[in-house]
Amino acid sequence: MGKAQPVELPSIHFPTKTKAKEFFKEMLNRYKDGEEVNQDDHVLLHELLLRHPDASDKIGVGVKRFFRGQSPDHPTSCFHVEREDGKSTDFSYPECISSVKPTLEQYFYRACRQSVSEILTIKKNNLFDNGPVRCCKTNEVVTKENSEFRHTTPPFGKIVNYFKKELNRPINTEMFHEDADLQYITRFSDKEIESKFIEFHQKIANLDIFKKFER
Template sequence: MARQPIFLNGIEFKFQKDAIEHFKNMLERYRNGQSIAGDDRDMLLALLERHPEADKKIGCGVKRLYKDRTDMPTSCFWIERTDGARTDFSYRTAISAKRKSLYQEFLEACRVAVQDDLLVAKKEYFEKWGDRDKKVKCHITGDKVAIYESHLDHKKPLTFEVLVYTFISANDIEIKPEMLLMSQDAQFQTTMIDQELKDKFRLYHHKTAKLRVIKAEQNLSLGGSERIRKSRNPVLIPKELLGD
């Protein structure tokens, strides 16, 4: 079936990537806390109508649209309703006009389960291996990178998605909605309700994952043809996070 173009406020986007680029640039033009105004506001309202949870997001009505921070080091579009309530608004979700599958929600909850531990591991790695400028080598290019210029990458073949899949299979898990606390107003990520399951995944991940530091832009350009090499200085999860 041929891809359908996206029409928003009289403007045609032939491909989703074109719409993503448009709204990404829009977001970057505004400061945190600044209201979206003029033609940008009209475009964003038109996009909001495509969101799979548009009725829930809009609620009693939109008072203003603005940019602000999330609970992570990123910013996104926000909605302030006429009753004063506020909620976040993902332009990518609205462009795709699709809800996340239950598996995708579980995958996100797994990421949330380990994200704090990975921040600790990354910080300790830079403290141990950093040079005088507190930089380490990218495991792919060899270029020196600072902690804020880098990502932690799950080295193939044990990508994060593979770890989650094998965890589900090994533990015969049937994913159910009641296992997860889905994102809500001002809650940006899906989390696990069952603390025991969360801890079980954390330990499985920490004992299985092969981590490395790479340049941030490399994380977006890794292809299937990447040669698998042994990491000289792998990123290790601190022992105190591994449990018994």
């Protein structure tokens, strides 16, 4: 019997690929054809799409929104992405989940995330040093342990896309430290790019405290 393979997204962990498929199947079934997904599901779908073998082609100039719809090539409904240029394409969530080797888009996203992770941890800790903190969605008092410091508007995926446009450079493997396949932590080898992203993120990112698993 093979060893269970976890699926790691920046915002959520699944112990097995089966659990991940169940989660996104349930998400798809919550929507009707033509209906746009909400902001929280948008974040998760963007992170999932980065695992697609053709992520660069699917994302194109950047993701505008996700919606459920039908395609001529498929008898059942599936997730679609509408890009910033107005063009749309469908994608298979099982194909994203089954992907093993990270794509360049995924490496870039992860490296951006890693660039600001320590900064965001410090900011979160500072919030809790000043007294009780409440979930911005439920208004419940939360602790460091049962809360998350998450991006609101724009979502982190859009921040990364905006940065790629400003950077205006093709993504290649030389931008990142060499690492093993399936390694989750990815860092920029180019410190100039890392510094530029930190500065860019600081200018436009908005974050708030959420109770864990509250979406």
